[in-house]
Amino acid sequence: MEILSPQNARVKGWAQLQEKKHRDKQNKYVVEGIHLVQEALSSGADIECIAYDMDKGIPFELRQIPDRGQGAEWIGVSHAVISKVSDTPSPQPVFAVVRKEARQWQDLIMRENGLVIVLDGLQDPGNVGTIIRGADAVGAAGVILGRGCADLYNPKTLRSTMGSLFHLPVLEGELLSILPEARERGARLVTTMLEGKRSCFEYDFRGTSWIVIGSEGRGVSPEVAAIVDDAIRIPMPGQAESLNAAMAASVLMYEALRQRHYADTGQ
Incomplete structure (x- = not known):
């Protein structure tokens, strides 16, 4: 699947996750960058989707993970989409939308x-x-x-x-x-x-x-x-x-x- 437009409804929903009220409402959050996405995948976090810069492809490090994100949707996106969702001025080429995990103290x-x-x-x-x-x-x-x-x-x-x-x-x-x-x-x-x-x-x-x-x-x-x-x-x-x-x-x-x-x- 590919998403090119920053005006796409899903992209708008992802971008909202930069704000706490929307993270609480959607019960999800975004992790950015190869390392954090790698850790989320390796630990079996409940990943909804992984979006990667379609011009660069799926990062090599993520392709090496066995059963990479079973159940997670992999989506190629434009740099404009990544920029809209990212919290940083120089966005990383990949991010993941992760569902919050319910834990009991x-x-x-x-x-x-x-x-x-x-x-x-x-x-x-x-x-x-x-x-x-x-x-x-x-x-x-x-x-x-x-x-x-x-x-x-x-x-x-x-x-x-x-x-x-x-x-x-x-x-x-x-x-x-x-x-x-x-x-x-x-x-x-x-x-x-x-x-x-x-x-x-x-x-x-x-x-x-x-x-x-x-x-x-x-x-x-x-x-x-x-x-x-x-x-x-x-x-x-x-x-x-x-x-x-x-x-x-x-x-x-x-x-x-x-x-x-x-x-x-x-x-």
């Missing part, structure tokens, strides 16, 4: 000894995506985005995940409901505060640990802080006043990884 609570990263009011899409990527890297059980966070399906968030969105459960939910239930099931809730008594290197991240990361400017909200079990600090012997949210989350995630898998090996 209860599944994360049931993960014994799971490491879960919880984001509270984190508004920067780059930070949100980078934390998801870091959580994937350390083998976390999943990531939960609370109210006030950047939209998971924002194009900037998606790009920052570098495809990690497709590797582990990432979901949005109401933290004031989720966190108390997680505690009841045995999770320890920990966050960082400047006035934290213990260093993050003295804290025990083994067992079921949920790390709560607050917003760049205000930290965790008072409502969420009231639920958290422990407040720790990241030592900063230098002169920097603070770390950004993604850096702070990375320090804690890798300390948790070290304790869980490398503490006694000397590696």
Whole structure:
């Protein structure tokens, strides 16, 4: 199938997915570029269609994937169509329309000894995506985005995940409901505060640990802080006043990884 006109009704529908209200209404989102489409295909995401620049053909990397997108429709489109749908000034030669996956946060609570990263009011899409990527890297059980966070399906968030969105459960939910239930099931809730008594290197991240990361400017909200079990600090012997949210989350995630898998090996 081929679509050449940017005025085509399907193209208009795809272009609308750059806005959150339309992503929510259609329950779909767009991923752009060979790498993200490759990750979506390889992970078995629910892909509605893949549109590629018909002048360049299906990218070589995507042609190598076995059973590439069974059920997905492959559509050759003009550069004008790609430009209309793309979020970037220099569009990539391929994009995919993906259906959102329904995930249950209860599944994360049931993960014994799971490491879960919880984001509270984190508004920067780059930070949100980078934390998801870091959580994937350390083998976390999943990531939960609370109210006030950047939209998971924002194009900037998606790009920052570098495809990690497709590797582990990432979901949005109401933290004031989720966190108390997680505690009841045995999770320890920990966050960082400047006035934290213990260093993050003295804290025990083994067992079921949920790390709560607050917003760049205000930290965790008072409502969420009231639920958290422990407040720790990241030592900063230098002169920097603070770390950004993604850096702070990375320090804690890798300390948790070290304790869980490398503490006694000397590696």
